Amino acid sequence: MSKEFREFLRKVGSGTHTSKSLTRQEAETATTMMLQGVATPAQIGAFMIAHRIKRPTSEELAGMLDAYKLLGAKVDAIASGKKVLVLGSPYDGRSKTAPVSPVTAIVLAAAGIPVLMHGGDRMPTKEGLPFMEIWQALGLNWQDLSIEQVQQNLETHLLGFVYLPKHFPLAQSIVPYRDQIGKRPPFATLELMWSPYQGKQMIVSGFVHPPTETNIREAFALHDIAEFATVKGWEGSVDLARSRTAIIGITRGDRFERLTLSARNYGFTPEDPAIGDASEIAAKILSALKAEPSEYLNSVLWNCGFYLWLYGLHSEIEEAIAHAREIISSGTAWQKLEYLRG
Structure with a gap:
């Protein structure tokens, strides 16, 4: 048992009236001890549930992000110096709506915008459809790539994917605790914020609840991250819905x-x-890239238009949507997928 970690646990787990928040340094140390297995399984599980009940502060999230930046995967800057768009969506996937982030990333890459994504396998407690299964269904077997190969994909094809089990095994090691405690821990918020990229970038973080957005913004400020966006998207993702107003x-x-x-x-x-299995989503993506009319294609155009505008390629969203439509109808996006398949 770690006596040092026990003090962190006592601090956050003392109850409604007596619990206290950790300092940034304490949060970094506590996170590092969990990732490296210095804290015992009992301590890790207890901390996760106590911290969820207490709710993390922006300072604590900043400290947790310090640990992830120190110990996590690192993708070197691309030679062009272009700003990379880093999309942060929930690792526990989707269970209601069809993801459009993968095809959005392909279209953006075809437009010359470097995009980096990250995620893992099916994640407790939601166990929703993860990006990796979609990539595999598209014929992109990225689960075995080295981090250098991820960087090469980003450099050459303007699209990379960091895979938690392969590239950040320390973080993967604490995933089983999510199933055991039956709740999302604050690490789920951290994953929306974390970026493995080491160069010029714009991070986009999905969120569901307004307090989460506030914490993300304040934690980024503590890290001197000056360019980022928060999106209240489908199921906490960065995918803009069409059924309701997008809050950004x-x-x-x-x-x-x-x-x-x-x-x-x-x-x-x-x-x-609506959501489907990985093969169904892959079929929707292929249909969209062939410019075959569908509601899925409309969601793709809506999202691609927004992100082309956000990145700065257009001053008006209407122009950006038209550009996205041209990238797809001309076959440029389909060709990008073929290049990615190798």
Whole structure:
């Protein structure tokens, strides 16, 4: 048993009236001790559930992010110096709506925007459809790539995927605790924030609850991360819905902009495509890349248009949507997938 970790546990787990938050340094140390197995299984499980009940502060999340930056996978900067768009979606996947992030990333890469994503396998407690199963269904067997090969994909094809079990096994080692405690721990929020990329970037973090967005913004400020966006997307992802208004926060230096976007205002009907298994989603993606009309393609165009605009390729979202449509209809996006398949 770690006596040092026991003090952290006592601090966060003392109850509603007497528990205290950790300092940034304490949160970093506690996270490092969990990742490296210095804390015992009983201590790790107890900390996760106590911290969830207490709710993490932005300072604690900043400290946890310090540990992830220190111990996690690191993707070197690409030679072009282009800003990389890092998409942070929940690792426990999707169970209601069809993900569009993978095809959005392909289209953005075809437009010359480098995109880095990250995730794992099916994750407790939701056990939703993860990105890796979709990549595999598309013929992209990225689960065995080295981190250097991920960087090479990002460098050459402008799209990379960091796979938790392969590239950050220390974080993968604490995944089973999620199943055992039956709840998402604060690590689930951390995964929305973490970026393995070491160069110029813009992080996009999905969220569900407004307090989570506030914590993300404040923790990023503590890390001097000056360019990022938060998206209240499908199931906490960075995918913009069409069935409801998208709530988005954009931070660029000292400037913060709040956006509320309705797909109806851009000519889309308010429908969201339903979830399927990996092969069904892959079929939807292939159909969309062939420009075959569907509600899934409409969601792809809506999301691609937003992200082309967010990155700065267009001053108006309408122009960005038209650009996305051209990338797909011209076959450029399909060709990008073929390049990725090798």
